Amino acid sequence: MEKHTEPLHLFITGGAGTGKSHLIKCIQYEATRILAQTSENPDDLTVLLTAPTGTAAFNIHGLTIHSALGIFKTLSPDHATLSEDKINSLRTKLENLQILIIDEISMVNKKLLFFVHERLRQVKKRPDKCLFGGVSVIAVGDFYQLPPVKTKRVDKLYVDDPSNPSNQLWNGLFEIAELDEIMRQREDGLFAELLNRLRVKQKNESLTLFDKRTLTHCFGDGPDEALHIYSTNAEVDNFNKEMIMKLCTESKLIEAQDFQKDKTSGKLTLKKESIAQSQMYVFQYLSFWPREQE
Incomplete structure (x- = not known):
């Protein structure tokens, strides 16, 4: 049973x-x-x-x-x-x-x-x-x-x-x-405890002087491969573009062609007016871009 x-x-x-x-x-x-x-x-x-x-x-x-x-x-x-x-x-x-x-x-x-x-x-x-x-x-x-x-x-x-x-x-x-035991940052106990304080912090609650100094120490230039945190999308875009340009020798502008599906024939037809912001930059990577035959 x-x-x-x-x-x-x-x-x-x-x-x-x-x-x-x-x-x-x-x-x-x-x-x-x-x-x-x-x-x-x-x-x-x-x-x-x-x-x-x-x-x-x-x-x-x-x-x-x-x-x-x-x-x-x-x-x-x-x-x-x-x-x-x-x-x-x-x-x-x-x-x-x-x-x-x-x-x-x-x-x-x-x-x-x-x-x-x-x-x-x-x-x-x-x-x-x-x-x-x-x-x-x-x-x-x-x-x-x-x-x-x-x-x-x-x-x-x-x-x-x-x-x-x-x-x-x-x-x-x-x-x-x-x-309640942090495993991911266990080698840096002070920073892990700071993260926990930020987790439960209220809007009207001020950071301690120690926490402010610790976070301020993280500001500024760091290794490119380190995780960077920004408060706005514009700052993120600027940083990403800087990192891409470091890896690329030149940029190419490719104008997008916008197509739409014809309801009658089911075929794709080229739109007369392009969609706003449909252009994008494609960056040339030396390691992947095919070289011209000499």
């Missing part, structure tokens, strides 16, 4: 460099290995690794929440449930899913989490009050980092709003585990 275990709802948080991404991979590997021993088919997908954006998913070698669970980006109420054909296709992939990992949870709003909840209930055929269809959910991230795009404050997960039906899916449900 199979043992019934209560689903886990865990929120793993911590500042930058505390090893959240590394921990995700360890959890996925170990959980997959253990759960494979309990499945009839060892190749069944039991642990699903996801993130709210393509970049975040790529960084952890996972899938976006939308593609993994068949969720439309519009988050329209009409799309809360899928048709039988689509859900059956999704169910064949996720019917044995036991753990869902969501990275960068700070970019997930209450509405998206509700869609995750509804989709898992539909996949698991659990239309009752069972949260997330009985699947364990491990959320990972830092609410001091990027918030959801175009989301009101009350719709952010950490804001307690009892009037919102999705409120129960986060507030008071998830247990918190905080990573």
